[in-house]
Amino acid sequence: MSNLNLLFRERIGFPINKNITFEDLDIILEKTAKTIPFENLCIMSKNTSELTKNNLINKILHKKQGGLCYDLNAILYLFLLENGFQATLFRGVIYNQAKQEWNSIGKTHVAIIVKHNEQRFLVDTGFGGNLPLKPIPLNGEIVSSDNGEFRVKQENSVHGDYIFFMKLKYKDDDWKMGYAFKSNETINDVTALNEIQKIIVEHDESPFNKKPLITILTDSGNLTLTDTSYTKWIDGKVYKKEVDKKSFTDILNKSFGIK
Numbered sequence: 001m002s003n004l005n006l007l008f009r010e011r012i013g014f015p016i017n018k019n020i021t022f023e024d025l026d027i028i029l030e031k032t033a034k035t036i037p038f039e040n041l042c043i044m045s046k047n048t049s050e051l052t053k054n055n056l057i058n059k060i061l062h063k064k065q066g067g068l069c070y071d072l073n074a075i076l077y078l079f080l081l082e083n084g085f086q087a088t089l090f091r092g093v094i095y096n097q098a099k100q101e102w103n104s105i106g107k108t109h110v111a112i113i114v115k116h117n118e119q120r121f122l123v124d125t126g127f128g129g130n131l132p133l134k135p136i137p138l139n140g141e142i143v144s145s146d147n148g149e150f151r152v153k154q155e156n157s158v159h160g161d162y163i164f165f166m167k168l169k170y171k172d173d174d175w176k177m178g179y180a181f182k183s184n185e186t187i188n189d190v191t192a193l194n195e196i197q198k199i200i201v202e203h204d205e206s207p208f209n210k211k212p213l214i215t216i217l218t219d220s221g222n223l224t225l226t227d228t229s230y231t232k233w234i235d236g237k238v239y240k241k242e243v244d245k246k247s248f249t250d251i252l253n254k255s256f257g258i259k
Contacts, residue, residue: 004053005082007061008075011035020083022116022135025123030133030146030217032076032125037066037256039214043201051193053078065258066216068200068208069126070110070193076125077112078190086115087123088188091196092181093159102159102180105203108196109179111164113138113186120183122152122164129215129222130166130178138162138183147217148172160185170221170236212248214256223255230255 001016009016012031020028042048042065049055056075059065066072073089080087091107111124114135121135133145140153148168155163160182165175187193200206215224221233225243230251232239243251252258 002082004057004061004075004078007057008079011061011064022085022114025114026134026145029123029125029131029135032072033131033133033217034219035216036060036072036125037214037216037258038068038072038126038128039066039212039256039258040068040208041065041212041214041258042067043209044212048197048201051190051197053190056190066214066256067126069108069124070196070200072126073110073112073124074190074193076123080112080114080123088113088186089190089193090181090183090186092164092179094179095177097176102157103205105199105205107159107181108199108206109181110187110193110196111179111181113183124164127178129217129224130168131217132166133217136164147222151175170233214252214258216256225251225256 012035014028014031060067060075077087077089089110089112092109092111093107094103094109096103111122114121114123120138123135124132132150133147134143136143136150136152138152140151142149142151148166151165152162154161157163157180159180162183163180164178166178167175200208212227215222220235224231227248228242230241230243
C-alpha cells in the first residue's frame with residue numbers, strides 16, 4: 001500500500017486493509033467531509049505551495065491541514081487512482097447566488113468525474129458546505145444525502161454542457177445552481193491546477209483572498225469560522241457568536257483540528 005493510500009485512510013478513519021468498491025464512496029465522501037476542513041488559511045498567511053502530489057500529501061495528510069477545492073479534490077483524486085478507480089479532474093465555473101450570475105474569474109472550481117460501469121458520476125469534496133456526500137450520476141437523477149438533494153443535468157450554458165444543482169437541507173426551498181462544467185475537458189495531472197491556485201490567490205475578485213474562512217460538515221449540520229464570527233448549524237438551527245483573535249485560534253484548534 002502506498003504512503004498516500006495509507007495516510008488518507010488514517011486521516012479520515014477508513015479501514016486500512018479494506019478493498020474499496022464504488023459502493024464505499026458514500027462512506028469515504030462523508031468521512032472526508034467531516035474530517036478535512038475547507039479552508040483558505042495558507043492563502044491568508046501567504047504560505048501557499050506549488051500543487052504537486054508530494055506537497056498535497058505533506059499539507060493535508062502529514063500536517064493535517066485542509067484546503068480549497070483544488071487541494072481537497074486533488075488529494076481525493078489521487079487516492080481514488082491508488083484504489084483502482086477510473087477518475088479524472090475537471091474545472092468548473094461557480095454560479096454566484098448573491099449576484100445571480102456566473103463568477104467572472106473563470107473556471108476556478110475543481111471536482112472529479114468517476115467512471116463506473118460505463119456511467120459517469122460527479123464526485124466533489126471541495127465545495128465548502130455544499131457537498132454532495134454521494135457520487136452524482138451525470139444523467140439528471142436526484143441523489144439524496146444527509147445534507148440535502150443534488151443532481152447534475154445535461155444543460156448547455158456559456159461555460160459547459162453540464163450544471164451541478166443543489167437543494168441543501170434546512171437552507172434551500174428550491175434548486176440552486178452550483179457550477180457549470182464541460183464534461184470532456186478533463187485534467188489528469190494535479191500540477192495543472194497551479195493556474196487555478198494563482199487566480200484564487202491573486203485575483204481582485206477572488207472570494208478567498210480577503211479574509212479567513214474555515215468550514216466543515218458535522219453529523220448534525222456544519223461549522224463555519226471567519227475572523228469575526230463562529231457559526232454552528234445544528235439540526236437546522238443556527239447559533240452564531242462573535243470571535244476575537246484569541247477565540248479564533250482556540251476554535252480553529254478545538255473544532256477544526258488545525259493548529
